[in-house]
Amino acid sequence: MIWNKEVECMSREEMQKLQGERLKNVVERVYNNCEPYRKRMQEAGVSPADINSIQDIVKLPFSSKKDLRDYYPWGLLSAPLSEIVRVHASSGTTGKPIVVGLTKNDLASWAESGARCFSAFGLDKNDMVQVSYGYGLFTGGLGAHGAGENIGATVIPMSSGNTQKQIMMMHDLGATALACTPSYALYLAEAMQASPYKRDEFKLRVGIFGAEPWTESMRKEIEQKMGIKAYDIYGLTEIIGPGVGFECEHQCGTHLNEDFFYPEIIDPETGEPLPDGEKGELVFTTLTKEGMPLIRFRTRDLTCLHREKCACGRTLVRMDKIMGRCDDMLIIRGVNVFPTQIESVICEIPELESHFFITVDRVNNTDTFEVKVEVKPEFYVPSDEAKMSSLAKSVAQRITSVVGIQPVVVLVEPQGIQRSEGKAKRVLDKRVFAN
Numbered sequence: 424m425i426w427n428k429e430v431e432c433m434s435r436e437e438m439q440k441l442q443g444e445r446l447k448n449v450v451e452r453v454y455n456n457c458e459p460y461r462k463r464m465q466e467a468g469v470s471p472a473d474i475n476s477i478q479d480i481v482k483l484p485f486s487s488k489k490d491l492r493d494y495y496p497w498g499l500l501s502a503p504l505s506e507i508v509r510v511h512a513s514s515g516t517t518g519k520p521i522v523v524g525l526t527k528n529d530l531a532s533w534a535e536s537g538a539r540c541f542s543a544f545g546l547d548k549n550d551m552v553q554v555s556y557g558y559g560l561f562t563g564g565l566g567a568h569g570a571g572e573n574i575g576a577t578v579i580p581m582s583s584g585n586t587q588k589q590i591m592m593m594h595d596l597g598a599t600a601l602a603c604t605p606s607y608a609l610y611l612a613e614a615m616q617a618s619p620y621k622r623d624e625f626k627l628r629v630g631i632f633g634a635e636p637w638t639e640s641m642r643k644e645i646e647q648k649m650g651i652k653a654y655d656i657y658g659l660t661e662i663i664g665p666g667v668g669f670e671c672e673h674q675c676g677t678h679l680n681e682d683f684f685y686p687e688i689i690d691p692e693t694g695e696p697l698p699d700g701e702k703g704e705l706v707f708t709t710l711t712k713e714g715m716p717l718i719r720f721r722t723r724d725l726t727c728l729h730r731e732k733c734a735c736g737r738t739l740v741r742m743d744k745i746m747g748r749c750d751d752m753l754i755i756r757g758v759n760v761f762p763t764q765i766e767s768v769i770c771e772i773p774e775l776e777s778h779f780f781i782t783v784d785r786v787n788n789t790d791t792f793e794v795k796v797e798v799k800p801e802f803y804v805p806s807d808e809a810k811m812s813s814l815a816k817s818v819a820q821r822i823t824s825v826v827g828i829q830p831v832v833v834l835v836e837p838q839g840i841q842r843s844e845g846k847a848k849r850v851l852d853k854r855v856f857a858n
């Protein structure tokens with residue numbers, strides 16, 4: 424179902440006109456109310472008068488996570504603190520957390536964005552959504568919560584953790600949708616299987632998964648294990664939280680709520696804008712935000728954009744699944760390696776669970792690359808050394824064929840890799856601490 428046809432199916436010309444008007448407003452807002460923005464624009468020789476259409480966006484300087492840290496906590500507010508009704512902070516996956524402030528209108532447009540997502544996932548007021556993203560400073564819990572309430576669904580504010588209770592509530596209350604990270608979904612899927620309840624005693628049919636990169640193979644695995652349909656939801660704290668983008672029933676990319684969040688793709692090295700279809704760093708400008716608008720914010724997420732109309736009828740631009748972040752990328756012996764590449768290989772090997780852990784180190788000036796993978800109980804026979812070592816060898820070969828360098832594969836026993844209740848931590852790069 425399409426929540427807001429007028430916007431989601433708007434013609435490209437109308438959308439650009441709306442984006443242009445909103446860009447002009449937000450640029451005036453930051454220029455007049457936020458010293459660091461005014462300074463930076465002055466240094467770049469651009470003023471609000473130069474912004475008359477969405478195409479003019481390229482004249483504006485970029486902003487980054489570093490700015491949010493430098494002006495921590497309130498230096499980038501464009502509204503008085505008295506107008507701020509909610510604070511959130513990024514989960515700090517890649518360093519010190521940053522805080523953001525939202526006004527009442529910001530919360531309303533967040534709930535609108537979320538409602539578009541949840542409707543696209545086929546949910547409405549008859550559904551019951553179990554929100555198992557963490558509640559608190561992290562945007563996942565309250566973001567999904569607001570979306571669920573806005574469409575009139577019944578929301579179970581579970582938060583993450585306490586897996587047994589999650590399963591009990593899901594079963595007893597009859598949750599039809601589950602919102603959490605894909606890695607926690609996998610954990611919950613195992614817990615559902617191990618629970619005393621049979622699958623047909625659950626009413627679950629839809630998964631609302633995001634907050635971390637995940638692959639198509641991971642999707643298949645979760646769908647199979649849980650017996651549900653799994654959808655991607657995308658967002659980041661700086662921009663708003665979950666609801667920036669969502670998949671429709673055709674699942675051919677993630678539609679972005681571009682009337683609120685204007686996306687661009689740039690070359691991460693040079694900062695030059697890239698055409699549709701080319702992979703690069705995703706950049707967002709918040710077109711309506713009041714509390715802490717961000718102009719050309721560099722997300723570090725790598726993807727590409729497609730603007731052809733989708734079979735679902737929406738004209739909202741689509742992005743490919745996020746491949747990872749620029750800062751997720753490991754450079755091992757000079758070769759670029761993304762954890763998502765390892766995930767896609769592992770999910771396709773029937774003997775393995777999709778839990779893995781990568782350790783990179785430097786020994787005698789050479790990078791070491793180890794991948795620990797968990798073997799399914801029925802294939803785990805430590806007494807049969809030949810069998811185990813041939814499995815390890817074949818896993819190593821398949822990883823090598825995808826990433827171009829050879830890992831040392833270590834097979835671990837069932838449940839041997841720690842499960843995640845939020846965003847999965849799958850990499851330890853010990854080289855960071857060297858020198």
Ligand code: ADP
Binds near residue numbers: 515634661747748
């Ligand atoms: P942190 O940067 O500390 O993890 P956030 O919780 O704001 O803080 O995380 C936002 C980031 O999470 C995004 O920039 C992106 O890298 C990742 N992310 C969120 N949703 C998705 C998704 N559906 N697919 C891939 N990555 C996602």
Ligand code: ZN
Binds near residue numbers: 674736
């Ligand atoms: Zn679509």
